Amino acid sequence: MSLLPTTHSLADRQPSWWKWTLTLSLAAVIGAGGAYGLSSLGQMTRRASAADSATPSNDKRPDSDDASNGDNGDSSHDPSRLDVKVVHPKRGGLSRTTTQPGVLHAFEYADLYAKASGYLTAQVVDIGDTVRRGQVLAEIFDPERKQAAEEAAAAVEQAKAQVRQAEAKVTSAEAAVASAKAMLHQKQAQMGKYAAATKFREKEYIRFIELTQQRAVDFRLADEKQKEYESALAAEKEAQAEIEGAEAGLTQTLAEVVTAKANVAAAQSNVRLLEAREEAANILVQYLQLVSPYDGVVTNRNYHRGAFVQSAEHGQSLPLLSVARTDRMRVVVYVPDRDVPLLDRGDEAVVRIDALHGEEFRGTISRYSQYEDPANRTMRAEIDLENPTGRLREGMYGGVTILLERPSEHLTVPSGALHERTAGGSGKLYVVHGHIAREANVRVGRDNGIRAEIIDGLSHDDLVIVSYSGSLEDGEPVNAQPVGEGAP
Numbered sequence: 389m390s391l392l393p394t395t396h397s398l399a400d401r402q403p404s405w406w407k408w409t410l411t412l413s414l415a416a417v418i419g420a421g422g423a424y425g426l427s428s429l430g431q432m433t434r435r436a437s438a439a440d441s442a443t444p445s446n447d448k449r450p451d452s453d454d455a456s457n458g459d460n461g462d463s464s465h466d467p468s469r470l471d472v473k474v475v476h477p478k479r480g481g482l483s484r485t486t487t488q489p490g491v492l493h494a495f496e497y498a499d500l501y502a503k504a505s506g507y508l509t510a511q512v513v514d515i516g517d518t519v520r521r522g523q524v525l526a527e528i529f530d531p532e533r534k535q536a537a538e539e540a541a542a543a544v545e546q547a548k549a550q551v552r553q554a555e556a557k558v559t560s561a562e563a564a565v566a567s568a569k570a571m572l573h574q575k576q577a578q579m580g581k582y583a584a585a586t587k588f589r590e591k592e593y594i595r596f597i598e599l600t601q602q603r604a605v606d607f608r609l610a611d612e613k614q615k616e617y618e619s620a621l622a623a624e625k626e627a628q629a630e631i632e633g634a635e636a637g638l639t640q641t642l643a644e645v646v647t648a649k650a651n652v653a654a655a656q657s658n659v660r661l662l663e664a665r666e667e668a669a670n671i672l673v674q675y676l677q678l679v680s681p682y683d684g685v686v687t688n689r690n691y692h693r694g695a696f697v698q699s700a701e702h703g704q705s706l707p708l709l710s711v712a713r714t715d716r717m718r719v720v721v722y723v724p725d726r727d728v729p730l731l732d733r734g735d736e737a738v739v740r741i742d743a744l745h746g747e748e749f750r751g752t753i754s755r756y757s758q759y760e761d762p763a764n765r766t767m768r769a770e771i772d773l774e775n776p777t778g779r780l781r782e783g784m785y786g787g788v789t790i791l792l793e794r795p796s797e798h799l800t801v802p803s804g805a806l807h808e809r810t811a812g813g814s815g816k817l818y819v820v821h822g823h824i825a826r827e828a829n830v831r832v833g834r835d836n837g838i839r840a841e842i843i844d845g846l847s848h849d850d851l852v853i854v855s856y857s858g859s860l861e862d863g864e865p866v867n868a869q870p871v872g873e874g875a876p
Contacts, residue, residue: 466823469865470858474820474851475805476870481796481841482834484730490721490739490788492780494712495772496682501700501707503675506530508695508708515689518778519680519711526678526708528697533672540666547662551655558648565645568638575631582624589617675699684713687782717773717780719751721788722766730792731756737771741786749773749780753790799846800839805854806832818853818860819846820868825853827862 510527513519593613600610688710691697697708719739723731735753740746756769771788773780801817808816815832818825830845846852851868853860860866 465867466865469823469867470825470856470860472818472820472825472853472856472860472866472868473871474853474868475802477799477801477842477846477848477850477852478839479797479799479848481798481800482836482839483791483795484793484834485789485791486723486727487787487789488721488723489785490719490771492717492719492741492773492782492784494684494687494714494782495716495718496684497687497710497712498681499688499707500525500678500709500711502528502678502697503699503701504528504530504533504672505698505702506676506696508691508693508697511689511691511693511708513686513689513709515686517686519684519686521680521682523680524677525680525686525711528676530676533669533676537666537669537673540662540669544659544662544666547655547659551652551659554648554651554655558645558652561641561645561648564641565638568634568641572631572634572638575627575634579624579627579631582620582627586617586620586624589613589620593617678708680711682711682713683715684711685778686710687712712782714778714780714782715775717775717782718754719771719773719788721769721771721790722761722764723756723769723790725760725765725767727790727792728760728767731767731769731790736791738789739771739773739786740789741780741784743781743784743786744779746786796833796841798833799842799848801842801846801852802854803835803837803840805852806830806835806840813843815840817846818862820851820853820866823865823867825860825862825864825866 506528508526509529511525513525519525593610593616596605596610596613599605600607686709688707690706691708719737721737731753733753733755737751737753739749739751741749751771751773754770754772757767760767769790805817806815807818809832813832815830816827817830819828820826828845828850831843833841833843835841851870853866853868854871856866
């Protein structure tokens with residue numbers, strides 16, 4: 389026996405690192421294979437159970453009431469089945485809305501310019517002041533305009549006096565006409581008397597001529613009767629001349645009436661002309677005052693008291709004041725092209741103002757432009773909002789939701805329940821019949837990303853699968869767990 393120690397190599401005394409690596413890899417492969425086998429076995433077991441439950445027996449048909457209802461009303465839980473969550477479809481379809489940013493503007497606003505040049509002698513309002521319609525906001529000093537207005541008023545009064553004088557002449561002329569008519573009537577009456585006397589004297593003269601020829605009377609008596617007859621005839625002619633004179637006088641007075649009336653008309657026309665000039669002068673005087681056109685608030689001021697301002701007609705570019713009507717506001721919103729065909733006057737709208745912590749204001753579409761901006765394919769629409777307290781301010785903004793179409797009568801389900809959908813509106817989802825998941829073909833309407841509208845292929849009593857773990861196929865046995873009508 390040797391006393392020298394036995395010598396071994398390094399490999400004999402220490403295990404190699406690659407042996408440990410190989411051992412761990414084999415363990416991992418064996419574990420994965422086992423897990424896959426267990427999963428496959430569970431899947432096969434569930435499908436076998438579904439096949440067994442679907443296979444008719446001698447004493448029970450697959451379409452019996454017990455099979456169709458399954459555990460819809462049963463609280464039993466089979467671990468071999470896939471757990472799914474289900475809901476009933478909700479009655480009432482989706483509404484069509486559009487939500488766009490909107491900006492508040494004053495319903496009306498005006499820049500008030502000076503129409504007269506002069507010194508700004510008074511300005512009783514400033515930025516932010518509330519004003520009333522017709523309130524005088526500023527005054528300009530221009531004495532020449534006031535003087536011209538006073539002269540125009542005096543000229544009107546003078547012209548009215550001339551009208552009164554002309555009307556008095558008409559009255560005088562009409563009185564002269566009446567007098568001339570009376571004189572004419574008097575002359576005509578006298579003419580009758582003279583004509584009768586002439587006829588009498590003529591007959592008397594003829595009778596005396598006959599008596600003279602019969603030598604019954606003296607010729608001298610016949611001569612006297614002739615003289616009387618000729619005197620009566622002369623008086624008749626004189627009366628006729630007086631009648632003609634009276635008629636001429638009447639004609640003259642009638643002409644004077646016409647002339648007087650024409651003078652009245654001319655004087656009245658002159659009054660109207662001077663009144664128009666007076667009104668124009670007064671308007672120019674009114675330009676010395678700036679008046680608020682409506683109830684509102686002063687939003688801008690460019691001049692102070694004492695400043696010399698020029699008329700806007702002579703080149704003034706800045707308004708003295710700006711006034712905005714604030715008892716009513718208009719919300720301006722731009723509707724995108726896809727929603728334009730559905731927009732109508734009277735559509736309900738909800739405006740949420742960011743500055744007021746999202747407070748909602750309700751209104752309707754008051755007007756829209758019927759024109760799309762080619763730059764962004766949007767159409768301007770406006771909503772009128774009453775603002776009696778003045779809380780709404782120019783420039784505020786927020787979201788505007790417009791109800792384009794009201795909800796339909798269709799059913800809705802959570803959008804996530806649809807596991808397949810085509811561009812043509814067809815879709816697929818799973819419903820539970822008994823303990824079995826069945827794929828249903830449906831026709832889909834609107835979808836807002838939260839709920840989808842089902843137009844056809846589903847009833848309110850169906851149980852729609854909305855979520856599950858793992859994979860799900862048509863005919864899969866499941867445990868249905870209702871999550872209520874309020875589920876999304």
